[in-house]
Amino acid sequence: xxxxxxxxxxxxLIIEELVRCGITFFCISPGSRNTPLVIAAAENNxxxxxxxxxxxxxxxxxxxxxxxxxxxxxxxxxxxxxxxxYLPAVVEGHExxxxxxxxxxxxxxxxLNCDSYQTTDQRGMFGNFTRYASDLSxxxxxxxxxxxxxxxxxxxxKAADANAxxxxxxxxxxxxxxxxxxxxxxxEELEELRDWTSSTEPYSKxxxxxxxxxxxxxxxxxxxxxxxxxxxxxxxxxxxxxxxAAIVQLAQRWRWPLxxxxxxxxxxxxxxxxxxxxxxDGYLRFEEIAEALHADLVIQFGRTPISKFVxxxxxxxxxxxxxxxxxxxxxxxxxxxxxxxxxxxxxxLRSLLKLEITPSELLPVMQSLEKASANAIEEWFAASDxxxxxxxxxxxxxxxxxxxxxRSLYLATSMAIREAxxxxxxxxxxxxxxxxxxVNGIDGTIASAVGYAIATKQHTTLLIGDLATLHDLxxxxxxxATEVPLTxxxxxxxxxxxxxxxxxxxxxxHFEEFFRTxxxxxxxxxxxxxxxxxxxxxxxxxxxxxxxxxIKGERPVIIEIKLDRDRSVVQHREYxxxxxxxxxxxxxxx
Numbered sequence: 001x002x003x004x005x006x007x008x009x010x011x012x013l014i015i016e017e018l019v020r021c022g023i024t025f026f027c028i029s030p031g032s033r034n035t036p037l038v039i040a041a042a043e044n045n046x047x048x049x050x051x052x053x054x055x056x057x058x059x060x061x062x063x064x065x066x067x068x069x070x071x072x073x074x075x076x077x078x079x080x081x082x083x084x085x086y087l088p089a090v091v092e093g094h095e096x097x098x099x100x101x102x103x104x105x106x107x108x109x110x111x112l113n114c115d116s117y118q119t120t121d122q123r124g125m126f127g128n129f130t131r132y133a134s135d136l137s138x139x140x141x142x143x144x145x146x147x148x149x150x151x152x153x154x155x156x157x158k159a160a161d162a163n164a165x166x167x168x169x170x171x172x173x174x175x176x177x178x179x180x181x182x183x184x185x186x187x188e189e190l191e192e193l194r195d196w197t198s199s200t201e202p203y204s205k206x207x208x209x210x211x212x213x214x215x216x217x218x219x220x221x222x223x224x225x226x227x228x229x230x231x232x233x234x235x236x237x238x239x240x241x242x243x244x245a246a247i248v249q250l251a252q253r254w255r256w257p258l259x260x261x262x263x264x265x266x267x268x269x270x271x272x273x274x275x276x277x278x279x280x281d282g283y284l285r286f287e288e289i290a291e292a293l294h295a296d297l298v299i300q301f302g303r304t305p306i307s308k309f310v311x312x313x314x315x316x317x318x319x320x321x322x323x324x325x326x327x328x329x330x331x332x333x334x335x336x337x338x339x340x341x342x343x344x345x346x347x348x349l350r351s352l353l354k355l356e357i358t359p360s361e362l363l364p365v366m367q368s369l370e371k372a373s374a375n376a377i378e379e380w381f382a383a384s385d386x387x388x389x390x391x392x393x394x395x396x397x398x399x400x401x402x403x404x405x406x407r408s409l410y411l412a413t414s415m416a417i418r419e420a421x422x423x424x425x426x427x428x429x430x431x432x433x434x435x436x437x438x439v440n441g442i443d444g445t446i447a448s449a450v451g452y453a454i455a456t457k458q459h460t461t462l463l464i465g466d467l468a469t470l471h472d473l474x475x476x477x478x479x480x481a482t483e484v485p486l487t488x489x490x491x492x493x494x495x496x497x498x499x500x501x502x503x504x505x506x507x508x509x510h511f512e513e514f515f516r517t518x519x520x521x522x523x524x525x526x527x528x529x530x531x532x533x534x535x536x537x538x539x540x541x542x543x544x545x546x547x548x549x550x551i552k553g554e555r556p557v558i559i560e561i562k563l564d565r566d567r568s569v570v571q572h573r574e575y576x577x578x579x580x581x582x583x584x585x586x587x588x589x590x
Contacts, residue, residue: 001186001197004179007139009186010148011036012044014103014169017152019046020202023074023101025065025454026050027058031078033118034105035177036138038076050454050478052447055082057475059089060436060444061451063098064410067239067434068455072099072159079106080118083125088443093166094129096237096303096438097329099159100166102126108137108174122170132158133168140174145193149203162327162342217351221339224320225352228297231256231360234314235264236302236331237437241430243345244269247301250352251275255359257366261305262411262421268398268431277366278425279373281307282576283583292587293362294318299352301325301345303437304333306421324348365590372582377423380575390415390491390568391423393561396544397463397489398424398431407551408456410449411435412464413442414498416491420463432456442468446475446488453484459551460484466492469523476530479556487550488532488558493565494518500569516565527558534558 003009015026015037026041026049028034041047052058055077062073077083083104093100104122111119123135134151137143155167196203225231233256235247244265251258252275259280260267267278283289290313298317301324305311314321315334323331324341331337341348381392398409398420409431411417417435436448445468453460469490479486499505499515512518527534533555537543543559550557 001190002183003186004181004183005139005176006141007036007173007177008039008179009189010138010143010145011040011171013145013148014152014171015040015044015047017149017203018074018101018156019044020200021153021156023072023156024048025062025073027052027062027065027073027075027451029053029055029058029075029077029082031082031105032177033078033107033173034076034103034171036173036179037103037105037171039179041076050481052475052478054474055085056088056444057447057472057478059086059100059102060092060447060472061475061478062100063089063093063436063444064448064451065455066093066099066451067096067448068408068452070239072101072156073451074101074103076103077105078118079104079122080120083122087126087129088441090126090129090166092436092438092441092444094438096436097164097327098438099164101155101159102130102166102168104168104170106170106172108172126166126168129166130168131163131165133170135170135172137172145190146203149193149196153202153204163329164327217341221322222355224297225299226355226357228319229358229360230294230296230362231357232295232298232314232317232362233258234298234300234305234310235260235266236300236305237261237263238265238302238345239434240345241265241432243301246346246349248273248276250349253353254357255363256357257360257363259305259310260426261302261307261310262417262424263306263433263435263437264302265432267424267426268429268433269426272426272428274367275363276426277370279370279377279422280310280313280366281422282373282579283369284309284313285576286580286583289580289583289587290316293365295362296320298322299324300331303331306417306437365586368586368590369583372586373579374425376575376579376582377425380571380578384571390493390497390561390563391419391572392540393489393491393543394419394463395424396540396547397461398433399427406430406432406458408432408434408452408458408460410445410452410460410462412445412462412468413437413440414465414468414496415493416463416465416468418498432458443471444475446472447478449486449488450475450478450482450484453486454482457484460486461551462486462488464488464490465497466490466494466519466521466523467496467517470519470521473526476526476532480530480532482556483554485551485554486556487547488556489547490523490558490560491563492522492560493563493568494520495565497563497565497568500565501572522562523558523560532556532558534560536560536562
């Protein structure tokens with residue numbers, strides 16, 4: 001293996017080993033200290049690279065990519081505050097269990113604590129938010145190549161195991177950083193790696209168990225499930241569409257209602273299902289309705305659902321609350337879970353499908369509530385202004401299109417995901433739906449959607465609010481550079497509408513300035529700056545036409561929807577009142 005210097009040799013080894021481990025997507029931010037890593041990635045024929053000047057956006061792009069394909073992506077940055085800008089994405093990856101490989105360039109140890117330029121202590125910068133961290137002195141004659149390869153293999157294994165998350169390799173380089181001298185042969189230094197250099201396999205492999213049936217369900221658990229008469233299934237946050245389809249199959253087999261989170265991959269499945277319940281968030285917010293629908297047993301798949309009312313309902317199950325999710329993460333915000341099953345989803349579902357189960361008494365009444373909710377939504381839409389409601393835009397974005405091609409929907413947290421979760425009914429057209437649900441932050445949302453679109457190779461719609469857009473405006477540069485079609489639908493209500501539904505809205509003296517934070521911007525000039533097509537439809541018909549045209553195109557589009565926040569809040573409350581009345585009538589009749 002040839003390289004200009006030891007810096008470049010060691011960087012080449014790291015990048016090549018990552019590629020051999022299946023890490024082929026690299027998000028790079030420009031700098032000087034990371035030059036060896038950047039050159040190594042750029043010259044590796046198996047590596048796909050994308051460049052973004054904003055480290056925060058680059059890390060979220062990598063996170064979105066990993067969320068889309070289930071494989072880690074890598075990020076490369078220079079030293080100093082560049083590394084600190086990765087922290088929001090690292091926290092999101094830690095909490096959501098999304099794999100991420102951090103390659104941060106650094107200066108030699110003697111540069112610490114002496115006022116050296118662009119230097120801070122990067123060791124342990126991400127604290128407990130990484131699954132693995134190693135500090136590597138590269139370019140040193142005493143640094144053994146096999147040690148570097150072993151570190152990479154351990155990092156990848158930790159990033160992508162059942163307890164997936166970010167890992168950090170801090171790479172210290174001395175000058176010279178650029179490979180300006182003629183390459184020389186390092187065969188002697190790599191003598192111990194003869195087998196590695198002559199193959200395309202990783203240096204050390206982590207063998208994964210072949211999926212199959214794990215331990216049988218405990219008899220006591222089987223007895224509790226088979227004894228249930230008012231059982232409910234809940235699909236929380238799940239990324240894998242195959243898992244979502246298997247959960248729907250279980251609901252059909254058992255005839256139990258399946259309360260479907262918008263990000264569960266169960267709401268939009270081929271063929272649809274009468275057991276899938278999309279609108280439970282609307283009526284479970286009323287205490288008397290939730291009590292009348294009390295479940296004796298709840299089995300939840302995946303992470304906690306977006307609706308706090310659904311999550312609270314699950315926690316009140318009288319005979320047991322079971323959570324099924326791989327890994328060792330605790331999923332129990334109300335501290336009411338009675339059993340946790342941490343085996344693979346498909347193994348657990350295979351065991352559950354074998355059980356003979358009594359249909360749930362709650363299925364007919366929840367199906368009636370589902371129909372009543374759908375009717376109430378349609379009547380509400382018909383009576384409201386054409387584009388006043390963000391929920392209406394959310395439903396249109398989730399709806400069927402001119403063809404049956406699979407597509408993706410990335411939802412910003414705050415109002416966008418809540419509107420889609422509350423008002424978008426299920427359907428038989430395939431849509432993958434996801435969001436940054438680790439810590440529900442609004443930062444990095446545009447960049448995450450770009451990475452997700454690259455990974456899934458599907459047309460992706462990003463439904464996002466105005467504040468989240470402002471928060472990640474730099475990443476419109478990524479949007480204009482990518483070849484993956486992306487439609488960005490911006491719900492612009494001139495500030496933080498979500499606060500209008502909270503008790504703080506009654507604190508009139510400070511609400512506007514410190515919570516709602518109106519900005520009075522639109523995004524036409526931003527779209528023009530980054531060379532992205534821009535539309536601002538005036539009514540629902542125009543939006544539908546523009547949106548459906550955009551998903552046929554090959555270039556990104558921004559569609560901005562101007563909303564009246566105050567009127568929207570009033571109309572949401574009118575809808576909930578209408579739904580409550582309808583739900584009470586149905587409960588009384590049953």
